[in-house]
Amino acid sequence: MAIIDNFSGHADLYAQYRIDYPPELYDFLLSITGNRQKAWDCATGNGQVASALSAHFDTVDATDISAQQLEKAVQKPNITYTVCAAEQTPFADRSFDIITVAQALHWFDTDAFHREVRRVAKPGAVLAEWGYGSVQIDPVIDPVFYHFYEVIIGPYWDENRKHVDDRYARISFPFDEVVHQDFTIWRSWDLNRFLNYLRTWSSVQKYIRQHGNDPVLWMADQLKTVWGAGERQIRFPVFLRAGRL
Numbered sequence: 001m002a003i004i005d006n007f008s009g010h011a012d013l014y015a016q017y018r019i020d021y022p023p024e025l026y027d028f029l030l031s032i033t034g035n036r037q038k039a040w041d042c043a044t045g046n047g048q049v050a051s052a053l054s055a056h057f058d059t060v061d062a063t064d065i066s067a068q069q070l071e072k073a074v075q076k077p078n079i080t081y082t083v084c085a086a087e088q089t090p091f092a093d094r095s096f097d098i099i100t101v102a103q104a105l106h107w108f109d110t111d112a113f114h115r116e117v118r119r120v121a122k123p124g125a126v127l128a129e130w131g132y133g134s135v136q137i138d139p140v141i142d143p144v145f146y147h148f149y150e151v152i153i154g155p156y157w158d159e160n161r162k163h164v165d166d167r168y169a170r171i172s173f174p175f176d177e178v179v180h181q182d183f184t185i186w187r188s189w190d191l192n193r194f195l196n197y198l199r200t201w202s203s204v205q206k207y208i209r210q211h212g213n214d215p216v217l218w219m220a221d222q223l224k225t226v227w228g229a230g231e232r233q234i235r236f237p238v239f240l241r242a243g244r245l
Helices: 008-017 023-032 046-053 069-073 108-119 142-150 159-163 192-197 202-211 218-227
Strands: 038-042 059-064 079-085 098-104 121-132 176-189 232-244
Touching: 023 121, 023 176, 023 232, 038 046, 038 142, 046 079, 046 098, 046 218, 059 108, 069 079, 121 192, 142 218, 176 192, 192 218, 192 232
Parallel strands: 038 059, 038 098, 059 079, 098 121
Antiparallel strands: 121 232, 176 232
16 A cells, blocks of 8 residues: 655645644543553654653653654653654654554554554553544535535545544454544634634645645635624544554
8 A cells, every 4th residue: 555645745734724632632541551651642643642741750752744744743851753654653662651543544554553552552551542533513605615525525535534534433443342433623714814723734835736726715705794793612532543553
């Protein structure tokens, strides 16, 4: 399977406008993780998960295939960033107490990644994989959003995106003591902030490359009157699965 990199070309946007994850998610991970010496955050992007883990683990190794993303990553003294694929890393056998993957598993060769996880995880380590689904705002804005997501941008999503829509149900998870948890991310955003979040999508960037114009401007036109001048509460549903090695 070829390595897929859909984010290097807009690393600046990604670093500024992608969401982070709720404290409750990290509290749950800490509650099921025994030792807290070494963590690996795979496909770290701009390092937001690595940064959160660094407050609780002695050291964090964070990897991504995109050097451009890592150039924008959060810097902490106990985080080491490495450019490498998820499926083949430079780490020693039995290195990590926890391995995390946030909103990225669907881009991997998951069988190869899980083999690598088994190699580098300590006995009893935790693997946590999570993602988040489509936003929910209100009954007026949501239909406009879903038309954009499914009709205007729909043809420009990679096939892998469907794994997020079905919450990784079709991706095997061959580990023990598997648990599933749901969380919610709430954000208060004005319209400009919301539109720039949409521009971090790989599908939007693909549309721009192919057509030379920005499809998010359609959303801006549709929402400029119904959104209003202030901020809206935006809900992101988060799904997580975790297992023990």
